[in-house]
Amino acid sequence: MTAPELAAETTYRDALREAIREAMIEDERVFIMGEDVAEYGGTYAVTKGLYKEFGRDRVRNTPLSEAGFVGAGIGAALGGMLPIVEIMTVNFSLLALDQIVNTAATLRHMSGGQFHIPVVIRMTTGAGRQLAAQHSHSLECWFAHVPGLRVVAPATVTDARWMLKAAMADPDPVIVFEHNGLYNSSGPVLPGPVDLTTAEIRRPGTDLTIVASAGMVSKSLEAAEQLGDRNVSAEVIDLRSLRPLDRATLAKSVEHTSRAVVVDEGWRSVGLSAEIAAGITEDCFYRLDAPVCRVASREVPIPYPRHLEDAAIPQVHDIVAGAMTVMTGSLADV
Amino acid sequence: MSETAPPPTATARIFKMPSLGADMESAAVLEWLVQPGDLVQRGDVIARVETEKSDIDVEIWEKGRVIAHLVEIGEDVPVGTPILQLGTSVESTDPISATPAVVAPSSSSTGTGPAPAQVRERVFIPEPVAEHDLPPTSEPARDLRASPLARSMASALDIDLATIAGSGPEGAIIARDLPFNSMEGTVEAPAKSQPVAIDRMREAIATRMARANHEIPHYHLERDVDLGTAMDWLERSNECVPPGERVLPAALFVKAVARSMAEHPNLNGFWVDDRFQAGDGVHVGMAISLRTGGLVIPTIVNADRRTISEVMSSLREMVAGSRSGSMRSSWMHEATVTVTNLGTNGADRVHGVIFPPQVALIGFGRIAARPWVAEEQVRPRPVVTISLAADHRATDGATGSRLLSTLAHSLEHPEEL
Numbered sequence: 001m002t003a004p005e006l007a008a009e010t011t012y013r014d015a016l017r018e019a020i021r022e023a024m025i026e027d028e029r030v031f032i033m034g035e036d037v038a039e040y041g042g043t044y045a046v047t048k049g050l051y052k053e054f055g056r057d058r059v060r061n062t063p064l065s066e067a068g069f070v071g072a073g074i075g076a077a078l079g080g081m082l083p084i085v086e087i088m089t090v091n092f093s094l095l096a097l098d099q100i101v102n103t104a105a106t107l108r109h110m111s112g113g114q115f116h117i118p119v120v121i122r123m124t125t126g127a128g129r130q131l132a133a134q135h136s137h138s139l140e141c142w143f144a145h146v147p148g149l150r151v152v153a154p155a156t157v158t159d160a161r162w163m164l165k166a167a168m169a170d171p172d173p174v175i176v177f178e179h180n181g182l183y184n185s186s187g188p189v190l191p192g193p194v195d196l197t198t199a200e201i202r203r204p205g206t207d208l209t210i211v212a213s214a215g216m217v218s219k220s221l222e223a224a225e226q227l228g229d230r231n232v233s234a235e236v237i238d239l240r241s242l243r244p245l246d247r248a249t250l251a252k253s254v255e256h257t258s259r260a261v262v263v264d265e266g267w268r269s270v271g272l273s274a275e276i277a278a279g280i281t282e283d284c285f286y287r288l289d290a291p292v293c294r295v296a297s298r299e300v301p302i303p304y305p306r307h308l309e310d311a312a313i314p315q316v317h318d319i320v321a322g323a324m325t326v327m328t329g330s331l332a333d334v
Numbered sequence: 335m336s337e338t339a340p341p342p343t344a345t346a347r348i349f350k351m352p353s354l355g356a357d358m359e360s361a362a363v364l365e366w367l368v369q370p371g372d373l374v375q376r377g378d379v380i381a382r383v384e385t386e387k388s389d390i391d392v393e394i395w396e397k398g399r400v401i402a403h404l405v406e407i408g409e410d411v412p413v414g415t416p417i418l419q420l421g422t423s424v425e426s427t428d429p430i431s432a433t434p435a436v437v438a439p440s441s442s443s444t445g446t447g448p449a450p451a452q453v454r455e456r457v458f459i460p461e462p463v464a465e466h467d468l469p470p471t472s473e474p475a476r477d478l479r480a481s482p483l484a485r486s487m488a489s490a491l492d493i494d495l496a497t498i499a500g501s502g503p504e505g506a507i508i509a510r511d512l513p514f515n516s517m518e519g520t521v522e523a524p525a526k527s528q529p530v531a532i533d534r535m536r537e538a539i540a541t542r543m544a545r546a547n548h549e550i551p552h553y554h555l556e557r558d559v560d561l562g563t564a565m566d567w568l569e570r571s572n573e574c575v576p577p578g579e580r581v582l583p584a585a586l587f588v589k590a591v592a593r594s595m596a597e598h599p600n601l602n603g604f605w606v607d608d609r610f611q612a613g614d615g616v617h618v619g620m621a622i623s624l625r626t627g628g629l630v631i632p633t634i635v636n637a638d639r640r641t642i643s644e645v646m647s648s649l650r651e652m653v654a655g656s657r658s659g660s661m662r663s664s665w666m667h668e669a670t671v672t673v674t675n676l677g678t679n680g681a682d683r684v685h686g687v688i689f690p691p692q693v694a695l696i697g698f699g700r701i702a703a704r705p706w707v708a709e710e711q712v713r714p715r716p717v718v719t720i721s722l723a724a725d726h727r728a729t730d731g732a733t734g735s736r737l738l739s740t741l742a743h744s745l746e747h748p749e750e751l
Contacts, residue, residue, distance in 0.1 A: 258483050258509060285482050286482045286483065286485075286486045287482070287483050287486070288481060288482050288483055289481045289482075289483040289484065289508045289509045289510075290481060290502070290508065
């Protein structure tokens, strides 16, 4: 990392591209494929310019067939390549679930460790851009359920830069979730590396712990600011890794705050927030002073109209309300 | 008997067929050792059951008055089947239970109560240790709405929650309602608040070993033994044997210990109710460490009457079975003495902790080449340090010392084993 790079303010999108570029320069086994990743530069412009720099063998367009090209990526990884596969949204990844769950996640174990699948599968997640129910869901927990996969969700420019690098270095399949609301976010790229397992405290606090990931981190930080005005000191933890979950960091925080709010853009039922809340209760039961609160999406397919979409996914005021419930036992003064 | 069982009442509790080994799926009651109307205490043997592998005395983990047997003698039932109905109320006797009709006609009249020697736990059968070691919670406190943290703090501060007004949801008592501010710092971390993730086995080892160090006045003796003859003898007898059946020094140790214990019965048995009880045979418990941490102590029953190769094959099965998690109920027999062998890469000597209620533990350090004086010459010999940890309530040093002499002699003359 050179000094000028350090100072540079960049976007989440550019940080991802830089990580991919670096990997492609360093190792010629690295290539990227996905829908419109070549000349067009990818749906979210993450691969823009890479086609010109690396050519069509290493930046490859694929047909609209997730099962086919994800499977090809897994096969290439099995054959000694280091592929990055881009899937337009997590909704579309469902077509490739068989390849990911039945093949990528299992072969290392089924071969007794003889085969590794060093594939990185990047996909967009999240709502907030009025893309309606087939492009807006947050299905991270479907993947986080599966042993054999590593699932990460960088929420900052720095994490995008360095977690993608770490994902590339991992010998086993890594699913990288990129929240569509983050691509234009900008900030400095702080020095790496960033590992694939550790949660990060984004804001220290003493009264309650807010657990969030990806697109919910910035909303949680804003909620924490508002809670400060009510004399509530909130600690905000960015999970970063959804599998494995860094329960030690969560437990350490809740041990001293005794209260927790789990924010999840996924649906509330049978989701990541349930897993995290259960883990906190298991680890910190005797330190809890209030039930763990979940703030999650409404149980509906994400609606298209702006006001309904906003209402369906957790907003800053929902997080503040959840936090005040945990602090006071009632919603009265929110 | 099932037809005499009164309908369960609010105070009735059910005791289920316990799992007495990882591979135990079912068992049949051979003999009831308690009858309806009897009072039972935690640790009492209530029945003798037959499993696929052996007959086992089943202990009960709670106290109460027996209301009814729920299975027939000889009826093979799965683990978890209710076998005994128990009343919580110790003072009241259900009139039904006092009538002769409920006494199983086929049950043995000798089984009126547990023999003291049987009232002990064996290897680490998972039992609800913690549940019984916790102080009883008073009923009013259980009905109160209070957060776990408030309960922990109240317990640490010895505050009765019933005296506290709650300010949480629906009047729940939460941490801020407790008068801890004046004592801030002293209740930083109530004991129960630690995120304890000790598994059952660790818990059982902790309980047992803490009890051993607390209760048993240990004395420790050591003796170095030249194993040259024994190692030569093993090498010769292993020559024509396939690798899988070769005898290792550990078998020699177990056999030598078993033989020596038979000659020194004062060290072979238990300290129960302030007196020594000799074992009904030499049953050697073998401490086996697990790769995942912790240890188990399967038992070789009547080890003194087995040949070395029989002992060796038992050891092989035990090590493999213990480490793969398939303990057999036949290994669950109560040991009369425990052997711990740290093996070739282990420490030089063991200062062991006795496994209560036994009165002796014999440890073997690693076998290492050391300078040894014999016939006025110093020679390198394979030497092992044998240590004895013994209960000073049961024996004195002279007895222990004699045991080590016998043991040394056995190992110096392996052909006699």
